[in-house]
Amino acid sequence: MQQIANWALNIAALRGATYADARIVAQRSRALTTKNGKVGSASDSESVGMSVRVLADGAWGFAASENLSRAAVEATAAHAVEIARASARVKLHDVQMAPEKSVTAEWATPYQIDPFSISVEHNIDLLLKIDSELRGVEGVTLAETNLNFNREESWFVSSEGSDIHQTKYTTGAGYAAYAFAGNEIQKRSYPTSYGGQWQNKGYELIEELKLLENARRIAEEAVALHRADQCPEGTFDIILESSQLGLQIHESVGHPIELDRVLGMEANFAGTSFLTLDKLRHLRYGSDLVNVVADARQEHGPGLGTFGYDDEGVPAQCTNIITNGLFTGYLSSRETAHTIGENRSGGTLRAEGWNRLPMIRMTNISLHPGERPLSLEQLIASTDHGILMETNRSWSIDDKRYNFQFGCEIGWEIKNGRRARMVKNPSYSGITTEFWNSLDAICSRDEWTLWGTPNCGKGQPQQVMGTGHGAAPSRFRKIRVGSAFKNS
Amino acid sequence: MLTQDIAADIFDRVKKLSSSDEVEVFLTGGRFSLTRFANNTIHQNVAEENHTISVRAAFGGRTARASSNKFDDESLRRVVEASESLARVQHPDPDLLPMPDAREAAGKANGTADEGVRVTPSRHFASTAETTPELRAEGVQHIVTVADRHKLTTAGTYSSNEWVEGIFNSRGLHRWHRQTSAEISITMIGGDSSGWQKANSPDAANLNPLALAETAAKKAADSAQPIELAPGKYTVILEPAAVLDIVGFMFWDYSGTSILDQRSFLTDRIGTKLFGDNITVWDDVNHPLQSGSPFDGEGMTRQRIPLIENGVVTRVVYARATAARMNRSEYKESAGPIDPTGHGFLLPNETGEMPVNIVFAAPRDPQTLEQMIASTERGVLVTRLWYIREVEPYEKICTGMTRDGTFLIENGRVKNGIRNFRFNESLIHMLSNVTTMSLPARSSGEESMDMVVPAMKIDEFNFTEVTRF
Numbered sequence: 001m002q003q004i005a006n007w008a009l010n011i012a013a014l015r016g017a018t019y020a021d022a023r024i025v026a027q028r029s030r031a032l033t034t035k036n037g038k039v040g041s042a043s044d045s046e047s048v049g050m051s052v053r054v055l056a057d058g059a060w061g062f063a064a065s066e067n068l069s070r071a072a073v074e075a076t077a078a079h080a081v082e083i084a085r086a087s088a089r090v091k092l093h094d095v096q097m098a099p100e101k102s103v104t105a106e107w108a109t110p111y112q113i114d115p116f117s118i119s120v121e122h123n124i125d126l127l128l129k130i131d132s133e134l135r136g137v138e139g140v141t142l143a144e145t146n147l148n149f150n151r152e153e154s155w156f157v158s159s160e161g162s163d164i165h166q167t168k169y170t171t172g173a174g175y176a177a178y179a180f181a182g183n184e185i186q187k188r189s190y191p192t193s194y195g196g197q198w199q200n201k202g203y204e205l206i207e208e209l210k211l212l213e214n215a216r217r218i219a220e221e222a223v224a225l226h227r228a229d230q231c232p233e234g235t236f237d238i239i240l241e242s243s244q245l246g247l248q249i250h251e252s253v254g255h256p257i258e259l260d261r262v263l264g265m266e267a268n269f270a271g272t273s274f275l276t277l278d279k280l281r282h283l284r285y286g287s288d289l290v291n292v293v294a295d296a297r298q299e300h301g302p303g304l305g306t307f308g309y310d311d312e313g314v315p316a317q318c319t320n321i322i323t324n325g326l327f328t329g330y331l332s333s334r335e336t337a338h339t340i341g342e343n344r345s346g347g348t349l350r351a352e353g354w355n356r357l358p359m360i361r362m363t364n365i366s367l368h369p370g371e372r373p374l375s376l377e378q379l380i381a382s383t384d385h386g387i388l389m390e391t392n393r394s395w396s397i398d399d400k401r402y403n404f405q406f407g408c409e410i411g412w413e414i415k416n417g418r419r420a421r422m423v424k425n426p427s428y429s430g431i432t433t434e435f436w437n438s439l440d441a442i443c444s445r446d447e448w449t450l451w452g453t454p455n456c457g458k459g460q461p462q463q464v465m466g467t468g469h470g471a472a473p474s475r476f477r478k479i480r481v482g483s484a485f486k487n488s
Numbered sequence: 489m490l491t492q493d494i495a496a497d498i499f500d501r502v503k504k505l506s507s508s509d510e511v512e513v514f515l516t517g518g519r520f521s522l523t524r525f526a527n528n529t530i531h532q533n534v535a536e537e538n539h540t541i542s543v544r545a546a547f548g549g550r551t552a553r554a555s556s557n558k559f560d561d562e563s564l565r566r567v568v569e570a571s572e573s574l575a576r577v578q579h580p581d582p583d584l585l586p587m588p589d590a591r592e593a594a595g596k597a598n599g600t601a602d603e604g605v606r607v608t609p610s611r612h613f614a615s616t617a618e619t620t621p622e623l624r625a626e627g628v629q630h631i632v633t634v635a636d637r638h639k640l641t642t643a644g645t646y647s648s649n650e651w652v653e654g655i656f657n658s659r660g661l662h663r664w665h666r667q668t669s670a671e672i673s674i675t676m677i678g679g680d681s682s683g684w685q686k687a688n689s690p691d692a693a694n695l696n697p698l699a700l701a702e703t704a705a706k707k708a709a710d711s712a713q714p715i716e717l718a719p720g721k722y723t724v725i726l727e728p729a730a731v732l733d734i735v736g737f738m739f740w741d742y743s744g745t746s747i748l749d750q751r752s753f754l755t756d757r758i759g760t761k762l763f764g765d766n767i768t769v770w771d772d773v774n775h776p777l778q779s780g781s782p783f784d785g786e787g788m789t790r791q792r793i794p795l796i797e798n799g800v801v802t803r804v805v806y807a808r809a810t811a812a813r814m815n816r817s818e819y820k821e822s823a824g825p826i827d828p829t830g831h832g833f834l835l836p837n838e839t840g841e842m843p844v845n846i847v848f849a850a851p852r853d854p855q856t857l858e859q860m861i862a863s864t865e866r867g868v869l870v871t872r873l874w875y876i877r878e879v880e881p882y883e884k885i886c887t888g889m890t891r892d893g894t895f896l897i898e899n900g901r902v903k904n905g906i907r908n909f910r911f912n913e914s915l916i917h918m919l920s921n922v923t924t925m926s927l928p929a930r931s932s933g934e935e936s937m938d939m940v941v942p943a944m945k946i947d948e949f950n951f952t953e954v955t956r957f
Contacts, residue, residue, distance in 0.1 A: 033838050035749075035838045036749075038579070038581055038583075039578050039579060039581070039836065040836065040837065040838030041553075041836045041837050041838055042552040042553070042574045042575075042578060042836060043552065043553040043554065043555070043574070043836075044553075044554040044555070044570045044571075044574060045542075045554065045555040045556070046555070046556045046557070046558070046566075046567070047538075047540070047556070047557045048557065048558060049538065049557065051536075059530065059533075060530075060531065060532060060533060061533055061621075062532070062533065062534040062535070063534070063535045063536070064534070064535070064536040064537070064538070065536070065537050065538070066517075066537065066538045066539060066557045066558070067537070079535060080535075082621060083533045083534070083535060083621045084533070086523075086530075086533065086620075086621035086622050086624070086625040087523075087530040087531075087533040087621075087625065088530075089530070089622070089625045089626075089629065090525065090528075090529060090530045090625055090628050090629050090632055091529045091530060092527070092528060092529050093529075119577075120573075120574060120577045121577045124577065124578070124579070128579075141749075141750045142749045142750060142751060144838065178749075178750070178751055180750035180751065180755065183882050183883075184882055185750070185751055185881045185882050263526075263527070264526050264527050264641065264643060264677070265526045265527070265531055265532075265643075266526070266643075267526055267641075267643035267675050267677060267682075268524075268526070268643040268644045268645060268673055268674070268675040268684075269645075269673075269934065271874075271891075274956070355536045355538055356534075357532055357534050359532075393879075394877040394878060394879045394887065395877055396875040396876070396877045396887045396888055396889065396910075397875055397889075398874065398875070398889045398891070398908060398910070398955045398957075399874055399875070399889065399891050399892075400955075400956075400957055402955050402956045402957070403889065403908075403910055403953060403954075403955035403956070405887050405910060405912075405953070407877075407879050407887075425880065427879065429910070429952075429953060431955075431956065460522060460524055460532075460645045460647075460673075461520065461522055461534070461647075480953075483910075483912065483952045483953055484879045484880075484885070484887060484912045484952070485879075485880070485885070485912070486912065486950075486952050487721065487912075487950050487952070
C-alpha cells in the first residue's frame, strides 16, 4: 500500500502540489435483519479504493478512484491537482495548516471476538429467537431486529512523512416491537432506537447487550403504551435516560462545537452554529455540573469516535468542551485550528470511506457522570413531580442549534418520588443553553453508558459517520413538555 | 465509465462462476464531482470514480446479496461465493419468487390507451458529463460576484455527475440506464438573515447560477432585521422546495409492504378521501421533468401509478413479492388495485418498495407565487424547511424548522423577514387545507427526493415555537 500511496504523492509533487496525502481504505461490512419471523436482508459488502488530497496554489483538491493500478492512481493524483488549481480561481486566502509532527504508526481496535468469525447461522438464529420473543406478546404487530459488523483497514501516507496503518472494528445490534391498534402506532426499541447500540468492539458487544433477556419486556411496553395516557403538556422537571441524553448531547453540543460549522463552511446544508468565536471561554453553556469532553482516545472507551489517528494523521486527543458549565473548546482540524488561536489540530478530521474528503466530525462527545453516587432510582426518588423519558422517537433542531424538539418512545410521570403512571408520546423542547443551564443532577459512573450514533449525516456530498456519546441519566428543571402535540 | 457491453461481459463471467439456481447482477457507478464554496471561496472540491457490482444468489426460496467494487476474476469469484454462502444458510422464504424474465419485467404498456406506450426521455447529456472543474469554478465565480455586489457572503455547491445502472439475471433479463445530472445550491448570508435557492437537472444547460444567486440574494436582503411573531396557526405559502421536503415524509407509506406491516398511515385508509379535492398525485418516472432509471430493483418496468386522485388515496405501489403477499392477506379487498408496479428495492430487503418519481397534477386554477402573496391578508411565506422528522406516524405529524428566508405577508405584500418557526403539522391536515397552488415544477430540497411539485397556500399551518434568529 505504501507503494500505491507513493505513486500518488510523487505525481502530486511533480504537478506542483505543496502538500499531499493519500488514503487507501478497505471496508468490509455484514448486515443481517429479520422482520416478523423471516430474514429481512442478508448482505455482505466490500469496498476498496484510494483518494488523494492536495494543496496547490493555496487551495484544496481531492480525487478518488476505485482503481489501484499505477496508471489510475497517478491519473487520480494529477486530477486532484487540476481540481485544486480550479479551486484557487475562487479564493480569498491561501489555506493554512497547523503543523503536525510526522509519525509512523500502527493502531487497531482492541476486540475479543472477530465478529466475522461468528457464523451467519448463529446470528440469524439469535435474531429469530428475539423476534419470536417479541411476537410472543399479544398486540405486537411488527418485530424487527438487526445485527451489523464493519471492519475498516486504512493506510494514510502524507508528503510530510507520516505513514499510519489502522484497523477498526464496529459492531451494532438492536430491535424494535411495533403495536398498531385503532388509530395509533406505538413502538419500543432496545437497547435504543434506530439500529440499537453500536460500539468499536468485536462480537463480545452482542453478548454484553442481553438482547434476548429484554425482548419480552420491550414488547409488553409497546402494547401497554396503547393503554397509557397522553403525556401532559406544560412545564415539568424531566429526567432523560442515558441514550436519549446521548442524542441530546449529539445535537445540542456535538454539532454546534464543530469549528467548520462555526466558520460558515457548512452554511448551505448542515447549517452554522450559535457558538460564534467570541463565545469561547465566555459563554456559560450549562450549569456548574456540566462537564463535556471530546475524547477520541481508547481510554475513554470503545465509542464510534475512538481511533488512533484522524484522517489527516493527527493523534487522538481529549478536548475539554464544557468545563464546570463554561464553554471551553471546539472540534478543530489542521486547517481551522489557527482561527481559535491554537497551533495544533484537535484531531477530529474523518472521512466516511476512501472516496470521501475528511471533514470535522464529532469523536466521543461525552457528559461526565456525577461525582457523588446517584442511581436512576435515587434520582427519581428525589423528584417531586416530573416526567421520565426513554428512547428517542424523533429529533429536530434548527440550523444554528438553538431550538430543539425531541420525542421519546415512552414516558413515566413521577409523583412524590415514584413512577406514578406510564405516559405515551412524550416530547420536550427548548433552547440549547437554557436547557443545559437547567441541569441539576447527573447520575454517577455506574449508570453511565457510551452510546454509539452510527448515522450522523454531514457534508456535501453527504457522509455518514459514527459518533460516540457517554451519558448517565440526568434531570433538567422546568422544561417545556408536549409542544409537539399542541393544537395538532 | 462502465458501458453496457462491459457490464454484459461481467455478467457472463459471474454466470460462469455461479452455482446457484438463479443469479442476478446489479451494477451501478460513475463519475461524481462537486465543487463546494463558503465564505465566497471554494473550500472543498472533490471528484470520484467508482462502480459497484452486487450479486444476488437464489437457491429455491433462499436468497442473499454480496457486493464489491472490484471486477477482477478473483474479486468476482469472492463476491459470488459470498452471496451463495449467505444464501445457503437462510431459512426458506415461501414468499420469494423466481427472478422475472424480460417479458414479465416489461410489464403492461406503460401508459393509458390515450397516451400510448410512454418512453423514458434520454437523461444523458454529453456536455454535462464533460463539465470540468474549471467550468464549475466559473459558475461559482458568477455566484460570488452576485454576493459581493449585494455585500453578502455565499455558500453552496455546484456538482456534475454521470452514472449508469444495469441489472441482469439468469432468466435473460437485462436492463440498462445511463444518466447525467447537474445541481446548484446557493445560500446567501447577511448580518442577520439568509436566502436560499437550489435547482438540478439531467442537463447542466438548464441551470442558471446567476438567476439562482440573484433570487437567493434578494431573499437575504428582504429578510434582514427579522421581527419575532408569536407561534400559532397561520396561513402559509410554502415554496415548492418546502412542499416537497415535508410531503416526502408520507411517500414511504405508499407501499404494500408498509400496509402489510401495519406501520403505514394508509393502513385501513386506502380508498378514503384523506386530502382536499385539489390534491392529485402520480408516480411517473417518464414525466419529462422527472429523473432516474425506468426499472426497479428486480428490473421491473416502473409503471405510472395514481397515488391520490382528487384527495382520495387511490392505491399504493408494489414489488412483485409484495403484490403476491397482499393478494393472500386480510387487506386484499381493501387495498385497492394490487399488481407489481415496478417500485421494488433490491432484494432481499425489509422495506419492499416506494414511489420515487412523484408528480403533483396541475391545479384547475394555477396561480403564481406573486398572485398567492397578493391575495393573502396576513400570512407567512416559507422558502425552505429543515430537519423534518415524523413525530406521530398515523396522523403523520411532522416537526421541523423554517430556514433561509421566512417572511411576514400583510395586505398582499411581503412586509418583513421573521424569526424562524418550529412547526408540528399533520400532513393529512395540511393537504386538506390547501387553498391555492402554482403550476408544478421540478424542485429540489434537502430532506426528500426531488419532485414535480407546486407552491402551496395552506390555511391553519401549525407553528408551535420560535427560535432566536
